Amino acid sequence: MTFSERNFIKQIEALTPASIDGLIKGIGDDCAVLAKSRDQATLLTTDTLIESVHFDPAWHPPYLLGRKAAAVNISDIAAMGGQPLFALLSVGVPAATEEDWLDQFMTGFQSMLEEHNIILIGGDTVSSPALMFSVTVIGEMETEKVLYRSGARQDDLIWVSGPLGEAAAGLEICRSHKKEYGRWPSLVKAHLDPKPGVKLGRILAKSDMVNSMMDVSDGIATDLAHICTASSTGAEIRAEDIPFSESLLQAAPTLHLNPLSLALRGGEDYQLIFTSSPEHATSLPRLVRDQTGGEIFSIGRITSGQGVTLLDNDRRKDISFQGYEHGG
């Protein structure tokens, strides 16, 4: 069989009752949300990285892999606007693993936790036929500020927090263009050492201007389709408004890469994608600029339809779920 993550998650969703004391949101978003107190929520997320499925130790240095194992889970907390606080780590290690490799992995893992003041509170290690890292991150935030995938409304503007497609280009360089490794360090770094958007996520959640949010892990064709499904809306995005870095635009011809395709279908950019009412078209980017010095980019709008439509030179194309499915 072809094993599909979406089918499995549907199966888990079917097992999760709609209303349970203490449970605010079960499966189907970046994190599960539990009631901590009257107005505070606990966020929980778990993700597993497996050798040769999610990473290749041949070219992923252990220090950076440790950072990434933490970062992709921290990003799930950021994706709802939360503050990550604690982490649990489960490590599967083949017998032939050098102790130094694992030390570097742990040092990298810990360095990413420290950048976000996250405390490692538990973990175990097991023998395994392949390297395997399973991480749980626990976060917290004000219950009424949590940003779900399901909050998008018709006519909302769709925003992304930075250039797309860089991580997918970096993966391509590591996999197929090793000679170019030193030439495009920012692309390689986007793949090997992604940065979770915790600070921006917090600002957006507190702004009261954002209706829905998630992180970009599977390419926006898929990630935006999740927002549309959860919100019972459609979405239109404009090809010419998708932000690309100078590096990606320069590297693309040499590496025979299509930046638009990487942005739509590549994975692991870990930017935030979010929607706001059009009335915040200038106030939201201004707030972000004032508080972070950074830009956000409007790439389209939420519609009353279904699915994700790409507008490219007056052509319209349904691109829903045409992204990368991890491990799919």
Place this chain on the structure above:
Amino acid sequence: MTFSERNFIKQIEALTPASIDGLIKGIGDDCAVLAKSRDQATLLTTDTLIESVHFDPAWHPPYLLGRKAAAVNISDIAAMGGQPLFALLSVGVPAATEEDWLDQFMTGFQSMLEEHNIILIGGDTVSSPALMFSVTVIGEMETEKVLYRSGARQDDLIWVSGPLGEAAAGLEICRSHKKEYGRWPSLVKAHLDPKPGVKLGRILAKSDMVNSMMDVSDGIATDLAHICTASSTGAEIRAEDIPFSESLLQAAPTLHLNPLSLALRGGEDYQLIFTSSPEHATSLPRLVRDQTGGEIFSIGRITSGQGVTLLDNDRRKDISFQGYEHGG
């Protein structure tokens, strides 16, 4: 290198700061303990089961494997006296896995959760070279009732909640004596489908008679050594007081098994092991009998020394950490 779980956990311990707002207990016990409110604590535990390291799908039916993947994590909550509430599941599946196999696994997993009113709130699935299940369970209890490994005091009685060595005998039958599979169903079941002691753990935590507790996952030589290390005490156990089931005593000669060795060094009984002041020598078993109908067994006492000593026919032997180390 030989990869040691204890070394890895020491490394994580070194990374965990002593005092952090909201963190009551980091790594080094069955669960991490977080402050939920002024008097309630959140318990968190994570464990990973990997094919051919922790289970063999050749003889572990998927339904029972699903139950066990949940049970071993629920047992960590029981080991501190907590009430399990929520679970996260991360599944790694080789491409060649039959969909029916995974359905049965999920049905079993869910059946164990339902027996304890636990809600599955999240999960993901990934491709993997081997079957892999990583489970996180979240529990809750009164902060001041949490039972740690570190609470044992000199002269405490050492108790176990039921017969030992059955799961190790069951594993031996599955692995090397398949013809005996149908003859000793209770031993095989102890290995394939262990029962976490949630109800008893809650009763013991609320009794105010218990000073320290953990679950028996690595054999009592190792588990009791953890209590001794955490409590800065020693322990003496009497071979003749270790409880064995009739089935194990009957099966042992046929299968060339040594019940005492299985109890000390075998793993995965998932009984509770706990200590109390000697003044509760009769009141504690009476409380348990009244509330559960079951027995508890006194097997020795906590001493001012170091390590775990076995008293066997007037011989004394240090057996500290001579247990099974998962994946070690």
